Amino acid sequence: MRKSAKTALVSAGLAVGAFTVSPAPAIAAAYSPEGVCGAGYARVSDGSRAIKTPSGSTFGHVYLLYSSSNGTNCVVTIKESYVGTATRTIATLEVQGSGKLTDDKSYKYYAGPVKASAKGKCVRYSGLIYDTRIQGEIAQGGRTTFGNCG
Template sequence: MSKVKRAAALALGMAATLAASVALSAPAMAASSPAAACGGGSYHVIDSHALGGYATIYLLYNGSTNCVVTWKKGSYAGNTTYVDAVLNVWNTPGAFDAGNYRYYAGPAKAKAPGKCIKWGGAYGNSSYESPWEHCG
């Protein structure tokens, strides 16, 4: 094989490898709603708390599982900023999701049959944590 053909084959192989790595590392599409972030239409909002105009923390439930999502509002959505979603279950491990996300943190999901939960979240330096509540 000539040097030109070998160089062309090497360049083509490198281009294919680069294209595959870019395709595999593309970010997932953001969910369209807090219920969608939790996993579907059976989730409904049972409580919420606004973090000023930045975000709203939603507590959702689907009949067996609690879910918390901190959803960015308006012009704050799409900007990469620290957000978190927290769900604690009395005397049981809870769930937590945090990071520098563009649209929302969560879902933080846990089952809590017969137990109280504490839920909350944060956007930047603004945060909220509920008391122990929604017992059942």
């Protein structure tokens, strides 16, 4: 009887362990573009782009948000691969007629927010996420043309 009870406990433990979710994806899911940019920012039309490798793997998304109260855009790159592992992650925002603003460091969850005043101007945005391997792929995405003028 003891042997079968022990076997049942081990089996139950394995079953519970099989459904345990790693905390890193849960933490990453807690980050939203709106939460990172702050109060008053909302996603714009065409303000979400997948960050993909040349082979088609999606490593995350880059988001463009806008605050109509202060005329400021905000860009955030949120990782979906290598979450919880510090990898080079980049968020870039460019206002037409101005230089690029970039947040480029090793991050566990997201890069940004990158903010710039853009009332009455067009913007473009991009994000990059690097693979953890030495010669790994680089995923990139965003909008290469100026848009969201306003």
